Amino acid sequence: MYAWVWRHLPGPWPVRLLIYLAIILGIIAALFFWVFPWVEETFGINRVTVD
Amino acid sequence: MHRKARRGRRRAPKRSPVAVIAGVMGELLLTAGAIVLLFVVYTLWGTGLQTAAAQDDLREEFDLQIQSDDEDESEDESEEPGDLELGDAYGILRIPRFGEDWEWLVVEGVEDDDLRDGPGRYPDNAHAGELGNFAIAGHRSGHGEPFAPFPELHEGDIVEIETRTGIYQYELDSAPNGDPDGNRIEISDSWVVDPVPGEPSSTEPEEARLTLTTCWPRWGSSHRMYASGVLVSEEER
Numbered sequence: 001m002y003a004w005v006w007r008h009l010p011g012p013w014p015v016r017l018l019i020y021l022a023i024i025l026g027i028i029a030a031l032f033f034w035v036f037p038w039v040e041e042t043f044g045i046n047r048v049t050v051d
Numbered sequence: 052m053h054r055k056a057r058r059g060r061r062r063a064p065k066r067s068p069v070a071v072i073a074g075v076m077g078e079l080l081l082t083a084g085a086i087v088l089l090f091v092v093y094t095l096w097g098t099g100l101q102t103a104a105a106q107d108d109l110r111e112e113f114d115l116q117i118q119s120d121d122e123d124e125s126e127d128e129s130e131e132p133g134d135l136e137l138g139d140a141y142g143i144l145r146i147p148r149f150g151e152d153w154e155w156l157v158v159e160g161v162e163d164d165d166l167r168d169g170p171g172r173y174p175d176n177a178h179a180g181e182l183g184n185f186a187i188a189g190h191r192s193g194h195g196e197p198f199a200p201f202p203e204l205h206e207g208d209i210v211e212i213e214t215r216t217g218i219y220q221y222e223l224d225s226a227p228n229g230d231p232d233g234n235r236i237e238i239s240d241s242w243v244v245d246p247v248p249g250e251p252s253s254t255e256p257e258e259a260r261l262t263l264t265t266c267w268p269r270w271g272s273s274h275r276m277y278a279s280g281v282l283v284s285e286e287e288r
Contacts, residue, residue, distance in 0.1 A: 001078045028089065036093040041163050046094075047272040048198075048265045049161045049173070049188040050241045 094193045098167070102195035105168035109156035113140040116215055120288075135159040141172050142179060142214035144187065148204055155197045157212070161188045170197050173244055179212045180219040180285050183256040186244040188264045198265040202227040204278045210261055217287040221261035223280035235267050236275050243277045258282070 005023075009016040040046055066074075135141060137160035144155045161171040170189030177183030191198040204226040211220045227233030242248055243264065246256040259282035267274040 001075050031086065031089055032093055032097055036090055036097070039090070040094075045272055046190060046193055046266065047238070048166060048190055048275070050236070050238065050243060050264055050275050050277075 098193040099195045102168060106156050106195070109140040109158060109169060113143065113156060116140065120215055137162060137174065138165050138168065142212050144170055145211040145213070146204075146208070147211075148208045149200050155189075157187060166190060167194055169195070176244060177246065177256070177259070178216075179214045179261075180217060180259060180282065182259050183246040184244055184248065184260045184262055185212070186262040186264065191265045192270050198263070199269075201263075201265050201276055201278070202231045202233060203229060204263075205229065208280075209283075210263070210280060212261075215288070217285055219259075219282060219286075220284040221280040222283045223278050225280070226278040227276060232267070234277050236277055238272075238275055240275065243279065248279060 006016060006020065009019050011019070137158075139159045141157040141159045144157050146153055156169050158165045158168050158171045160174050165171040166188060170187050173186040173188065176186045179185050189198040190196055191201050204223060205228050206223050206226050208223045208226065209220050210223065211218065213219075225234065236243060242252075244262050245252045245254075247254040247258070248260070248262070260279060261282070262277060262279045264275055264277045266272050267276040
């Protein structure tokens with residue numbers, strides 16, 4: 001999977017490495033800003049109120 | 052040179068389908084593990100960054116409220132904090148038991164979006180200093196964990212809240228008293244935030260009370276924990 005992505009990136013290896021790191025950082029940012037807050041809210045794993 | 056270029060273009064050696072599937076599965080499992088670890092980093096640290104920024108904004112907002120209240124003092128004294136919207140700055144909470152410098156800006160509202168920014172006031176409850184039950188909910192894991200040492204609250208502890216209308220001190224008469232499981236209640240035990248706790252919610256209050264709620268256990272939400280007290284001093288602004 002990861003090797004497959006690596007083989008399909010364009011350019012010489014330093015360019016590929018940069019692109020690869022950018023993709024990974026982008027995915028982590030998406031997790032932190034959208035996915036994790038959504039998980040926290042949807043599954044109610046951190047509720048502090050009585051109702 | 053020529054040979055090297057050719058080698059770079061050479062295809063990976065053929066693998067059996069079973070080996071390919073096993074390889075992909077392994078990579079997926081590693082990825083899942085990494086995502087779980089990242090989620091832990093998010094709850095422990097990531098959520099606190101947003102909360103810290105929000106607290107700065109709330110403090111500015113609160114200072115501005117006080118300033119503008121001071122400016123139109125020519126008007127009557129009826130500065131009701133009732134015109135606040137969810138997410139607005141409500142006041143400053145101080146609990147000496149949690150440290151001399153422990154100070155958190157309280158927001159109006161107890162929705163997830165409000166509590167992300169700091170401890171929140173139950174919006175349908177009494178205001179600080181009023182007859183009834185002034186109630187605040189706060190996180191004790193993640194989001195800056197304002198109520199992290201919650202079980203350390205003892206009966207007799209003072210909880211102070213400063214709002215646009217004044218400074219109010221409550222003395223706790225029900226608290227976990229150092230027991231990590233003390234004052235544990237069910238999620239549905241909303242009686243703790245009723246105007247008169249333990250009485251039907253329509254009962255007319257004769258006391259000005261304060262109630263704090265948080266989660267139990269600390270790193271979960273299967274139950275809740277609370278502390279409660281009564282107004283002992285007020286200083287109008």
